[in-house]
Amino acid sequence: MATLIKERRIVADSWQLLERGSKGELPEVPARGDVIIPLALWLARRDELLSRAGTGTLGVWLDANEGPEALDGDVQRFPLIAVNFPKFGDGRGYSIARLLRERYGYKGELRAIGDVLHDHLYFMEQCGFDAFALREDQDAQEALSAFDTFSDSYQTTVLRPVPLFRRRLAAGKT
């Protein structure tokens, strides 16, 4: 099983990730437990899942070709949203994360799933992920150091919403 890092600590994971079946059929939602369902399932059965979402045990995951637009006003219903990285070189998830945090104001757990590797954690965290389901072969203890790869960034990021040039200016004035 993949190791979970949350808020820079290795933690136990109570959530079960539900995927489509081998023929693409949508999974069944078990009656109990914390489950992360595919976006398509939420969209197909939203009305009946609303009450489950109200219990705080329903998360949703987006694939790289999906976006927060599809969740519309439902974003805040989920204590957990996961974004899949089908391959480590596929950078779409970074944009999805920023949009969820910056545009949709999502405050819950934002989890990177799929091909999640040591060398991408720094960028992922800057874009707003706070939980990382590491690929099974990764050394989680070693990976914890990756969050501090760079001590600053030039850009506007979720962790540093004020870009460096404005902070430089403010520091110069004090």
Add this chain to the structure above:
Amino acid sequence: MYRYDEIDQKLVDERVVQFRDQTKRFLAGKLSEDEFRALRLRNGLYIQRYAPMLRIAIPYGLLSTKQLRKLAQITGKYDRGYGHFSTRQNLQLNWPKLERVPDILAELATVQMHAIQTSGNSFRNITTDHFAGVAQDEIVDSFVWCEVIRQWSTFHPEFSYLPRKFKFAVNGAKADRAAVAVHDIGLHALKDEKGEVGFRVLVGGGLGRTPAIGFVIREFLPWRHLLTYIEAILRVYNRYGRRDNIHKARIKILVKERGPEKFREEVDAEWAHLKDGPATLIAEEIARIESRFTRPNYLKLPATDVGLEAALAADRAFANWHKRNVHPHKKPGYAAVTLSLKKTGVPPGDVTVEQMEKIADLADRYSFGELRVSHEQNLIFADVQLADLHSLWQEVAALGFATPNVGLLTNIICCPGGDFCSLANAKSIPVAEAIQQRFDDLDYLHDIGEIDLNISGCMNACGHHHVGHIGILGVDKSGEEWYQIEVGGNQGEVRSGRGASLGKVIGPSFARAEIPDVIEKLIECYLARRDSDAERFIDVVHRIGVEPFKESVYGNADQRAAHRRGQLAAA
């Protein structure tokens, strides 16, 4: 030179630490080939045909002599004694050892250099006009804007895994010497009627296997909005650019598939959320970056120099060089000088360690300790006193860099080709050399006048063959090297009225030995048909079309048909 502050330096140092760790984990078997590949490419490290190749960034082509000396030292210590200046204004080393690359990066960091994002599916080194800051037709100093964008694009967390590489060019003068129309994004600086700086933004241009001229997505983007607007473009590209097919992954394909208008709407919709946000630029930041650039301490000089005039009258070789390799300067009494790296018999762009050191000495003595690399693979001394030109010429000539061919046929842009590169279909350097040998008569070269001849060893087009007035492309035909000829390409509006265009293939390809003859026929065709010697090769192609050039090489339509029948009969 832009001088790093503590934060700039720290980020580059941290990059070295990161890559040292990644290399260590790779060598320990903790990173797969595939995973390490993506990481090393972001640090300019390729595994090439015979050895690794390291591409060192020279941001927007600007280099101090201290940096050049460090490059020379690195080239001597870790490589075989010579480097190659590329069309992206970078320096490539062809023989470094993989396990030594972290040490090379550490040495580079001591002179505020790096190899960040010089390869891979990332935002690459920004290129610009090699006369930035000194051009008489300057609108803005494009170096300042390049640095603004360099910082924004360095380790951008959201855009570090784009669908494909991303090339960005900025032009700050009236003439376009940065080829902005053949970049993923190109900026052309403008001033509005109030004198406010803004940019015409082009998107979706590029060379490679699907060449395209960029379309103007915005006529005038006020400078404050530069970063938020680029961010909107990059976000649309990052989310929707194709990732299923490497050959369809550049932004030009997305623009084409969406259609320019639809693409613009999507960008505008995204921008509506980002516009006026925290990434909106402020005047203090532009002033801060401007102030971190070293500026030459120019003397107040007369616009002409008596000694120079006398030397020009007395020395024809000097006058020839002055005509081609000396360029006007915005400060009276100064000129910019091109050191041609296009001497016959030397691979275009190649420089040895000893030459680098001597060039650094000359730049210290003649040009305020700085120089530039041009995308035409030459070196530029931007700030030379007119009174020093004659002695500089003598010293440059002694080094073999005074070939008076800038803008002429033998100033060939050429990729490393099959001699070095694992992607190449064919060699390119021997083709350049054969053409240079054929056209070695200087009077004839000057008579032919301005012409760009570009050679690429494969359709990835590192030698920019699509935008050469004559372009040569190496192709593979069942294991043999052949060469296709294009005419009519143009890199951009260097002269007003003639914008960027892509060349057209004139017909079936040739064996390498035939190329000098073919070029000679094209040139003869041009000379016979030009109105005057003011009408350049490219102007004639656009006036009369490609057909006469085709005929000059392959014969007229009847002759071509007869030839084909003969070939069929023989087969």
